[in-house]
Structures are given as structure tokens and as C-alpha cells.
Amino acid sequence: MKQGILARNPSVLIFLALLALFTLIVTFGSEAYGAGFVSTSFVKTLGKTLCLCLAALAMDLIWGYAGILSLGHMAFFALGGYLIGMWLMYARTEEIVVAALAQDALPATAEEIRQGIATQIFGVVGSSDLPLVWSFAYSLPIQLALVILVPGLLALIFGWLAFRARVTGVYLSILTQAMTLALALYLFQNDSGLRGNNGLSGLQNLPGLGDVGQDQLSVWFFWTSALALAGAYIVLSGVVGGKFGSVIRAIRDDEARVRFLGYSVESYKLFIFTLTAVICAIAGVLYYPQAGIINPAELAPIASIYLAVWVAIGGRGRLYGAVIGAAFVSLMSSLFTGGRVPAIDLGILRIDWVDWWQVLLGVVFVLVTLFAPKGIGGLFDLALHRRSPDRKGAPLGPEDGSLQEKEALE
């Protein structure tokens, strides 16, 4: 009996309705299109949060569903940001250089424009040549294609090497962490061709839209991010809801058994790994124009671990859990580190949340891992009176990494 995606996942409709409602509220509250009680910078924060939710969706798919704890997915996120940032910076600089050269008596040659752009962009790292990786930066369509291709190919090659060698569990986690560290260290060099630790900046200005204010742009990006999140949510519900979803969950629970049943476990894993990498890259493409700046610190291993933290706190193995976790933790994080929460005075010790937020987050995270493996999503189970069958908490598979039965309910 075949059912539609929506029928099988009633939560999708609820999620979409809530997201639409949220988008409407923000739009009518924005400075550009509404009452103005939501400031432009807060619209940007919300838009960025939606992008992080999108990345968390991908993380949930790879970790919560396929059981692969990747600690390198923020590398793909940042890579997407770098690739779109190259076009944004190139095109924006081109506008400036062309405007400057138009003051001259002679019309500028193509070579002069190229030279001017290169000097503008790379003067900060003491170079005036456009590196090879910028070859296609002039073209938005090519660069957009690269946004998919580069992270996709990197994930494909890395995943192929790792899964082929049957690297699993914590080994794979460490390996992915090493990958993002290697990439970050590489980008930190000045001669990497991506401006070293200066990173790319000025990404909030869209080329050709100089006369559109940031208040409008922020709402546009918010809409796009919401649309991307909604689209990814629908697609991923389809992916995890069907037969394919059953196979990847089976791989999570007992990889060897799935292999003996005749499935090509490596191909499934590779597909999921690459798909989630591309989703992360798309999230990065939408995120960094709202953030305005990207530098190699965004690829630090800690960023990817935070991604895992969000998914764990939200509740893994359910798509809405990832979204809730990412939104909740990242908004709380910006609230606490932004100094908007009053400090607590304990007499001998003053808890200033800017300094103590990380301590709180760490402790909460340990507590969630220990006592509430379902995360915030578990609250829905409580509310709906869904209870796990009691198998005395036996693991679902023979492997050490398999989930306990009580954690596996969707």
C-alpha cells in the first residue's frame, strides 16, 4: 500500500505551517515591510538560524538516521560559504574597480580591470595576482554549480576512501574531524588563495543591488532561507520515510546484518554522506551573505561538534528535533553571549553569562546525553503519550556503537 509523503508524516504539515506562520510574523514585523518591531540585525540572526537549522537537518540525517557521527560537516557548510563568497567579493570588487577606472580618460582594458580586482582583493595578503581557484569567480552560474560540485566531490572522495576501508564508529568521527582541521589549517595560510585568516568579507553587499537597503535584503534572505529549509524538510521526509530510510536506519542498527541481506552498505552510506554534505553547502551559501564575513575559523573542528550538540539536544532521529535543537541552542547562545541576560551575583562569584554560557552549555549537554538521549524531541513523546516498548534497554544491534532500544524510537 503506497501512501503520500504527507500522509506518512503528518508532522511535515505541522512543521510547514509553523514555518510559514513564523515567516509571516517576521516579515510583518520587519523594518522594511512591516511594523518594524523586529530589527534588521535580528532578522539577519533569524535568517542565519534557519540556515543552521538546515545544516542540522543534514546532520540529523547522517547521524540520527544513518548512525554516522560526522564531525566534519561544518567544513562543507563553510566551503559553500567560501564558494559563494568568492563570487560576491569578485563581482562587488569588479563594480568598484570599473567605477574607479571609468574616471580615467581612456576606457579600461579587460586586463586592467582584472589587475585592479586582484590588487583590491589580495592586497591584504601581499599579492596582486588572482589565484587559480578564482578562475570562475566572475560567473555566478559556474560558481553556483561549484557550490554543489566542490563539497559534493570532496564528500564523495573522502566518503569513498573512508567507507571502503570500513572505517566506522568513533574512528570515522575522528577522521572527519581531522579532515575539517586539515582544511581549516590549509585555508589559514596566506598562499591558499583565499586570503588566509582574513577570510572573505563584505559579503552582505549583493553585486548589482547597491541601492537596495540591508533592511530589505535581510528579509529576502530570510525568505530564501525559510524556503530552503521547507524544501529540504519535505525532501528529507521523503528520503527517510520510504524504503531508503528503512535501509539506512537498518545500517545504523546493525550494519553487518544489512550487508548480509545483500544491500551495498557502502553505497548507501556514501550517498547519505554526499547528500548531507551538499545540503550543508547550500545552507552555507545562504548563511554567509547574511553573516557578511567568512574566515577559516568557521571550519574549526569545534563548529562541527556544535552541530552535533544541536542535534543531540533537539533530539536525533527525528527531523523536527534537529530543527528545534539548532534554533533553540543557537538563539540561546546568541542571547547569552550577547550580554542580554542579567548576571547572577553569588557573593563570592559573579556569574557573567558572557563568560559562563559555555560552561552551562557543556554541562547541559552532558546531562542531556546522560539522562535525556531523546533531547527536546522527547517532550513530544511525553505529550503524545508515545511510549517505547520495554525491552529492558537492550541494544538494537551487536555493535558497541548501536543505539539502545529505548533511544531508537522515532
Place this chain on the structure above:
Amino acid sequence: MRLILMAVALCAALMPLSLRAETAAAIAAANAAKIEKPSRQTIGPVIEALVASGDPMAAAVLQAWASKGLGLRKSDKAFFLIMPEGDGYKLTDLTGADAGTAPKSEISELKPNAGVRGLIATALVQFTLSDPNPAKRAEALTSIARDPKTEHLAPLRAALAGETDPALNAQKARLERLLTLRFDPDSAQRVTAIDGFGADLGIDLRGALNPLLATTRLVATGDAPPAANIANELSPGRDLTEADAYDLLVAANLAPARLTAAEQKAALAANIAGGMVGGIPLADLSDQTARDRAYTALEQAGTVPTAATSDEVTAAVAAHRYYDVYAEPDPAVTGAAKAALDRITLKQGAMEVVDLGLDALSLSAIYFLAAIGLAITFGVMRVINMAHGEFLTLGAYTGYVVQQWVPNYTASILIALPLAFAVTFAAGVGIERLVIRHLYKRPLESLLATFGISIALQQLLKNIFGTQARPLTAPAWLDGALTFNDVVSISYIRIAIFVLALIFLCFFLWLMKRTRLGLEVRAVTQNPTMAASMGINPDRINMLTFGLGSGIAGIAGVAIGLYAKVTSELGSDYIVQSFMTVVVGGVGNIWGTLAGASMIGGLQKVIEWMNPSNTLAAQTYMILFIILFIQFRPRGIIPIKGRAAGD
């Protein structure tokens, strides 16, 4: 030697009769006018006469003269050594006898200019080189070595014979050879001197040889001038770029200056007439070839100076030949110097390999030290402890706190090591009891939970100790380095870390293979249920093992803090490398960890050596290599065999 004597004799013969006087006083009196108003050109013979006189006072006179200590009595034009005393001067005449005092007004102080002082200083070298005080002699040698000149050669040779101190004698002899190879007029002597050094690694030798091989670029229309000592001929496009070649031509006035794009643009912009430049519409000038045409048109009209365009440049470059020419004219000397430098480079290369090996060894020791705690918690217990890095930090901060209380560095380190162990042991046991024991069956979760501990601890340490680096000072006896020669050296602190790593290796082996605890640990990791039924308490063993691993991390933290800066991020710099070390080496085997540390440390040093300016790239390539390495040996260099491996 004979040459100098001849030179001196020749000088003496040419000198006016008056100069051949016996004493310094007589010479001074005879040349009073020259001494009073000396000039660089005329004073030479006088100074030489003073040196040659053999009068023991000559050195004192010269020294006084150079340092404004020679005065002229206005009344009778007599010279005195003067010493300020009260309002006047204390006088000593040039024979060394006391001559009373005189008021300032009666004496005019002689102030030779810098050129004359230089001549005097050179003359004085001979005296200082034979000074009875060895310290003075050593000082003179150092000053010559710093700035060797042709004039130093003769006095140095003269002073060589009388040297009694064997160390100074060797130093003098070496300096004499170095001066000979640079300044001796006889080229055979120079070649002998160069060859005599063999493949000596001294920096002073390289400093003497390199100027001999200094080259200048020479451009010639046909063959090179026959007198030139040519190093090699350069062909444009291979040895030097066309642009460089053309620059040489311009510098030698063999070609007109080249037109840069900016100059061309300015020239064109200055000649816009009615929307056209040189007959070409302005709108078309967004193209380099159009601009060239416009410029040529202007050139033909005579409105702009002729300048080379690119085809002219190519033709001009092809019409000339380019040479590297040695400044040193003698081919025998340059040949010998080149051969000597080649020998030195080869030997230096070999020494660098040795040095690299030492560097790699000490880096490996550091990685091993950082990873050995993990080898226990991860390798033996299979618990991923992401807070391991914070245990390193905790150890380093313990060392810092101890140094605040115990000012003696040696004592404080001796206290800090066991204290760091105690602190991190307690922290490890606490974390094991509270968190990890609930997660033994769920490695991914224990990874995440310990990561939570890691960020909380890191921030906590940052709140306590601040973000700036804290000093952890090594005791004075660990300062300095063990130096084998100019290339190979290793600092004592690295030797100490190496020794510490060795001690830990032995300790670990002893603990695991020779003690009851080790036996029980191995039993519990292999089969906890069976171990429990044999009367071992797995809970207790797990707790102790985890505490032990954490404690060793604390001690390693103190060692690492001694040479790295102690910040709250110290540990996170090592965490990925530490895990890599354990994974690459092979989990559950201390020899594997050792092999992993050696491989990672060695590899990183080799990559850094190939690209010395870029340690970041070295780490990148190393991690890439490890990712590939795991393809071929997924279970590490030394995998566990048998049923224990099946996980």
C-alpha cells in the same frame, strides 16, 4: 713573511732620513707637523715608522693618539701623553717619564679624524695581537674576524709565531688561513688555504668563501670580455626572464627604457585630440593591441618619446649575451672556493638530516607524551575522551600555580609533576564515576558527553586564569642546548621531554605486564563479565584505569607547558594529533602508539623541512597522509591480533 719584510724594507728605503729614527719620541718630534694636522694620505709612513721603531712606547703613543690622549704643548711644540686631572692635564712625555702637569690652556688636544683613527687602529692590531694579556689578544682576534681587512694579514702572521696559549694559537692560525684565502696576493697560497679547510662546517669559513663567489650580471653584445672570470652564461627564458634580461640591457644603456602599461596609458591620455588618439577612436582603446597601435602612431608623429614595445624588447634581448661574472678575477681561486663550498654543502646536508632526525625525535616524544594517556583511556578501555586535551591543560596550569607558591624552579617542577598527576587523576576519576561509566556501551555518546565536559572545563579554566598565556618556567639547568656543531644541536628541554617519554613507556609496560593492576585491567578490557566472575571488580578497575590515563595526561601537560605557552587552548591544539597518534599506531598497543608518534612526528618534520616557511601546510599534508594511510592499514601500524580485535 718574506714579502712583508721586503715591503717594510722598501718603505724604509723610500722614507726620508728623518723617519728612520729609533724612538717614538724622536719620530714624533721629526714629524711634528704631520702629526699635528694629520691626513689620511700623508700620515701612513709616520704610523709605519712608529710601528717599525720597536720602541715599547710606540703602542702607548698610538693608542693615546687615537683616543684623544695625545697633546701638544703650545709653547715648545712638544708632544705629551695627557690625562685630565683637575683643571688641567697630567703630562707624560713620549719616553714614558712623568712630566708634571699643565693647565688646559697650554695644551692643545690632538683630534685625528676618522680616517686617520682607522689607520692607527690597524697599526695597533699588531700590538694587541701580541699583548701580554690573553683576553686582549682574544678580543683583537674577534674584532678582526668580525671585519677582516687586507691590512690585518701581515700583523696577524707576525703575531702567529709568538703565541703561547694553544687555544689562541689555533684561533690565530684559523683566522690567518681565512684571511689568506681572501686577501693573499699569491693565488696558489689562497687555493692551498681553501683546500686546507676541507669540508669544515664553520660559519666563518662560509662567510669568507661566499664573497669570493659573488657574481655580477654582465651583458655583452658579442663574446664576453676576455679578462672576465665568467661563472656561467645565462640564456634568456631559461636562466633569467626576458623582463630581467631587458632590465639589464636598459641598465647597461644598450636599449631604451621599456614602456609600462601605466606609462603608456598616461601618454595616450595626454594626447587625446577630438575623441581620437593617434587616429584611433577613444572607445576602441579598451584593448591592448589598439593602444599599442595608437602609441606607435603617436611615436611616428613625434609627440611621444620612442619606447620599446614588446616585439622590440624580444629582439633586443635576443641580440645580446648574458653572463654571471665573478668579482674575483682569479679562476683558480673561484674554482677552489666553489669546490670547497660544494663539499661543505654536502656535509651540511648530511648534518641537517641528522638535525632533522633529532627534531623529529623530540616532536615524536612530545606527541607520544600527549597521546600516552589516551593510549590508556582510548587504547585500552575504548573510551573516547575528548576532554583529554583539557587534562593536559589542567596539568600545565597546576604547574603554573605551584610556581606561584614555590619560587625555586627546580623544586616547583618536582612538586608540580606529582601534584599534576593527583589533580588530573582526581578529575579523571570524577568524570568516570559521574559520566563515562554510564556510557561504556555507547562510544559515540561518550565522545559527545566528554566533549561537553571539554568545552565546560576549557571555559572554566579561561574564566579562572584569563585568556593571556601564563608562564611556566623551566629550571635554569634545562636552559640552553646540547650543541654538536654549527648545524646539529638540541635543546636540553627537548632531551628532558624525550627522557620523560621513555620513562613513561617503561612505566606503562611495567604496569601492564608486571603488576596485579595491569593484569586486572587487561582482563576487564578483554572480557568484563568473565573478569567479574573471577573476583575482579570491573567498576574499580575501570575507575583506576581512567584515572591513571588522566593522571599521565596531567604530567604530560606540565612537560608540554614548559616549552609551549600555557593557555586554556593548550590541550585542544594537541587533541586531534593525539587521537591520530593512537589510531595510526594501532589501538590497544603501547608500541603502536610509539610507532604512531614517531611516524607523525617524523613526517611532520620532513614536510616542514621540504617547505620550511609553512608549518600550517605541513600539518595539512600530514593529516591528508594519515587519512590515506588509514586506507591501507585501517587498524593502525600494529593491529591487535586474535579475537580481541573483533569489535
